[in-house]
Amino acid sequence: MIFNTNDKNYHISGPLQFSYPCFIDMLSNNLIFMYRGIVTSDLVTHVLQIMEERLEEDKASKKTSKKVFNVMVECLRNVYFDEISEEKSEFEATAILIVKSEEDGYLVSTGNYLKNTEVDALKNRLDKINQMDGEKLKVYYQELLASPVAEKGLSSLGMIDIARKSKQKIAYQFQTVNEFFTFFTLEAKVIKK
Amino acid sequence: MRNLIIEPTSKTPKIILNADVNVFEISGRSIPEDSVGFYRKVIDWIDDYSKNPNPKTNFKFQLEYFNTSSSKCLLDVFRRLEKMYKSGNQVEITWCYDADDEDMKETGEDYKALLEVPFELVSI
Numbered sequence: 001m002i003f004n005t006n007d008k009n010y011h012i013s014g015p016l017q018f019s020y021p022c023f024i025d026m027l028s029n030n031l032i033f034m035y036r037g038i039v040t041s042d043l044v045t046h047v048l049q050i051m052e053e054r055l056e057e058d059k060a061s062k063k064t065s066k067k068v069f070n071v072m073v074e075c076l077r078n079v080y081f082d083e084i085s086e087e088k089s090e091f092e093a094t095a096i097l098i099v100k101s102e103e104d105g106y107l108v109s110t111g112n113y114l115k116n117t118e119v120d121a122l123k124n125r126l127d128k129i130n131q132m133d134g135e136k137l138k139v140y141y142q143e144l145l146a147s148p149v150a151e152k153g154l155s156s157l158g159m160i161d162i163a164r165k166s167k168q169k170i171a172y173q174f175q176t177v178n179e180f181f182t183f184f185t186l187e188a189k190v191i192k193k
Numbered sequence: 194m195r196n197l198i199i200e201p202t203s204k205t206p207k208i209i210l211n212a213d214v215n216v217f218e219i220s221g222r223s224i225p226e227d228s229v230g231f232y233r234k235v236i237d238w239i240d241d242y243s244k245n246p247n248p249k250t251n252f253k254f255q256l257e258y259f260n261t262s263s264s265k266c267l268l269d270v271f272r273r274l275e276k277m278y279k280s281g282n283q284v285e286i287t288w289c290y291d292a293d294d295e296d297m298k299e300t301g302e303d304y305k306a307l308l309e310v311p312f313e314l315v316s317i
Contacts, residue, residue: 041226045203048224063293066258070296073224073260138303145268146307157261165296 032058033099038090039080044073051099058101060192067190068106070165072099074158075188079112092181105191113181119174122184129159130169137164162188194245197238205231206256210238217252219270223259232266239273246282250274255289255317256297268304275310285311292316 026034032054035047048069055065079095095112114122132140141160144153163170171187194212201207206221225231252274259267271286278284288304290297298314305312 041204041224044224049203062291066291066294067296070258073258077260138299142303142307145264145303154261154265157264161261164299 030101031098032101033097035097036094038093039076039095039097041080044076044080047072047076047097054099055106060106063193064106064190067165067193068099068108071162071188071190072097072108074162074165075108075110075186077158078155078186079110102189105189107187107189109185109187111183111185113177114174114184116176116180116182119182119184123172123174125156125159126170126172129156129163132163134164134167166190194241197234199234206259208235210235210242212242212247215247215249215251217250218255219253220255222257223263223267225263228260228262228266232263232270235270236273239270239277243273243277243280243282246277246284249283249285250277251285251287253287253289258297264300268307271304271308271310275308278310285313287313287315289315289317 025031033047033051035043037043051069051072052065055068060068076097079097092113092115095110098107098109100107100109129137129140137160141157141164144157144160147153159170166188168189168191171189173185175183175185177183196212197208197210199205199208201221204222205225206219206223209216209218211217219235223231254267274284274286286308288301290301298316301312301314305314
């Protein structure tokens with residue numbers, strides 16, 4: 001365990017103590033979806049099925065829903081765990097997905113632990129994308145699409161996709177947890193249309 | 194030659210590659226776990242078909258949404274069709290998108306920019 005279980009913020013004691021605070025928290029923040037666990041390909045499909053209903057309940061237009069779907073698929077790609085090719089501890093494979101309904105749009109947020117050594121490269125990729133305007137993103141996207149790329153390139157392609165479809169800068173944060181791990185949060189906003 | 198028909202699932206698109214009736218269509222959503230494996234079947238089929246294609250081939254794409262690994266595979270599919278076209282066959286790609294789906298239109302434009310094969314964008 002890397003977090004401090006003595007901290008009262010992380011510790012809910014006694015039976016019947018979880019539901020109400022969690023419920024109030026989700027309600028007051030307008031969180032329409034929340035998941036914590038390992039993100040596999042099947043999970044993505046299930047999340048999309050549930051989100052289809054949640055967005056309908058939230059009266060999102062078809063156009064907006066599609067955009068949220070696209071952005072979500074790519075955000076989840078970032079925290080996706082490939083059981084066959086990746087060697088990760090369960091700790092690293094566990095991620096969080098939150099979808100928040102705001103007045104003018106939907107906020108899709110993912111978070112997961114990374115090794116500290118992975119931070120710089122990822123930060124550079126995000127900064128590079130965030131510096132580009134729509135036209136530059138288009139050129140960069142086409143360039144990466146046409147080049148034979150490995151996994152890193154595919155991840156960049158996904159991030160460009162998020163930036164282009166959300167038409168916003170990608171918000172991110174790296175919180176150093178200890179000498180080995182950093183918590184990485186990525187947030188993309190889809191404006192309601 | 195044998196036709197390739199794959200029913201859609203929650204992760205993979207519907208595939209109809211029927212040379213007998215001259216219908217070539219990929220439609221739906223595409224977020225397969227193994228995109229390369231899935232599209233391999235399509236590419237192998239095209240490779241086989243291109244040995245003796247119909248006088249005219251119109252390949253229709255109508256996708257709802259797809260992930261980035263699928264987008265790479267789609268380009269591979271397009272490259273095969275481009276190759277057929279460049280070897281003197283009459284080949285055409287039709288990219289259909291929902292009238293209010295500007296993202297899908299934009300994606301079509303991205304592909305069009307990268308390819309040298311007749312590529313038509315159709316709003317439906």
